Amino acid sequence: MDKQLNKAVIQGITGYLPDGVKPLEYFMKFLDISKEASYRRLRGEIAFSFDELVKLAQELNFSIDNVLDEHSNDRIVVDLNTTINADVETGFINAIKENCGSLKQAEHSKQGELTALINRPDLFFLVRFEYLFKLYYYKWMLHTYSPIDRHFSDVVMTPAILDAGFRFRAIENSLYRCSYIINRNLFEPIVREIYYLYSLNLISDEDLLLLKAELIRLLDDISILMQRGHSPSGCTFDFYLSILNVETNVAYASFNEESVSQYWFSSVNPVYIYHPDSCAMNKKWMEAMKKFTVLISQSNEALQAKFVKEQRAYIEQITHAIH
Structure with missing residues (x-):
C-alpha cells in the first residue's frame, strides 16, 4: 500500500471511531497488538493488513470501499460472504443476516428499490415457503460445507433459522418498488435441481410432492403479482420477460444515498459489491437489459398467461420422476 493511500486509510478509520476514543489505545486493544505496533500504524510506517481492515470495518460499521475510494478508484472490494469457520447453522444465519444487512437501509427509506435479473426464483420468493426455504438451506449447506451425503428429510429448520428467514422476508415491507427481469424458463433450473437430488435418493417421494405443491403455490403468487402489480404490503412489482x-x-x-449490487455465481451464494461506481454501472447495465424484454405485469395478458402455463408444465414434470 503506497504512503498516500495508507494515509487516507488511517484518516478514514480514525474518523469512524466513537467520540472520546483514542486511536492508539483502541487499536492496541481491538487488534491485540503492542503499543509500538499501534504507533507505527498511526504514523504510517506499516500498513494495516487486509484482515485488520475487515475486522475494523465489521466492528465500526464502515465500508472499506468508502475508505479506499478517494485514492483508489481503480479498485473495488468484494464481499464474498464466506463463513466457513462457523458451524453450518450459524454460517447460514450469518449469510441471511448479511443479505438483510445489505438492504437494511431500506427500512429508513420511502424510495427503496430493488431491480433483479433472475433465471430462477430468488430468496425473496423461496423464503415464503417452508420446504422451498428448507431446500435453499439444503443447497447452501451442500455448496458451502458438505459433500452430498445428508438426506433432505434429515435437515432441521431450527427456530433461529426460521427467524432469520422471517426477518429477511420483512424487508419487502420497506421497499417501494421491485423490478424483476425474468428468464422464460424461470422454474426449470429449480425443477432440474430437485429432480437431480431425487435421483440420488436424497429427497423422498413425500418431500418431492411437498416441494411440487409449494412450487405451484409460488407460481400462483407470482401470477397474482403480475396481474395486480403490487404486493399486500403496497410494494410495486414490475415483471419483464427477457427475450435473451x-x-x-x-x-x-438503492435506498437514500446507499446502493449495493449482488451477483450469484452459484444458486445460493451471492457476492456483494458496495462500490458506488460499480453499483452505478450495474444499474445502467440492468436498465439497458430492459430493452430486450417485454413488460408482462398488468399488461400483455396473453404473454403473461403463456409464461405461467409454461412454468406450470415444468413443475408438473416433477411427478414423472416418482419411481
Whole structure:
C-alpha cells in the first residue's frame, strides 16, 4: 500500500471511531497488538493488513470501499460472504443476516428499490415457503460445507433459522418498488435441481410432492403479482420477460444515498459489491437489459398467461420422476 493511500486509510478509520476514543489505545486493544505496533500504524510506517481492515470495518460499521475510494478508484472490494469457520447453522444465519444487512437501509427509506435479473426464483420468493426455504438451506449447506451425503428429510429448520428467514422476508415491507427481469424458463433450473437430488435418493417421494405443491403455490403468487402489480404490503412489482437468456442472478438495490449490487455465481451464494461506481454501472447495465424484454405485469395478458402455463408444465414434470 503506497504512503498516500495508507494515509487516507488511517484518516478514514480514525474518523469512524466513537467520540472520546483514542486511536492508539483502541487499536492496541481491538487488534491485540503492542503499543509500538499501534504507533507505527498511526504514523504510517506499516500498513494495516487486509484482515485488520475487515475486522475494523465489521466492528465500526464502515465500508472499506468508502475508505479506499478517494485514492483508489481503480479498485473495488468484494464481499464474498464466506463463513466457513462457523458451524453450518450459524454460517447460514450469518449469510441471511448479511443479505438483510445489505438492504437494511431500506427500512429508513420511502424510495427503496430493488431491480433483479433472475433465471430462477430468488430468496425473496423461496423464503415464503417452508420446504422451498428448507431446500435453499439444503443447497447452501451442500455448496458451502458438505459433500452430498445428508438426506433432505434429515435437515432441521431450527427456530433461529426460521427467524432469520422471517426477518429477511420483512424487508419487502420497506421497499417501494421491485423490478424483476425474468428468464422464460424461470422454474426449470429449480425443477432440474430437485429432480437431480431425487435421483440420488436424497429427497423422498413425500418431500418431492411437498416441494411440487409449494412450487405451484409460488407460481400462483407470482401470477397474482403480475396481474395486480403490487404486493399486500403496497410494494410495486414490475415483471419483464427477457427475450435473451439470463445466465445468472444479478440484483441492484438503492435506498437514500446507499446502493449495493449482488451477483450469484452459484444458486445460493451471492457476492456483494458496495462500490458506488460499480453499483452505478450495474444499474445502467440492468436498465439497458430492459430493452430486450417485454413488460408482462398488468399488461400483455396473453404473454403473461403463456409464461405461467409454461412454468406450470415444468413443475408438473416433477411427478414423472416418482419411481
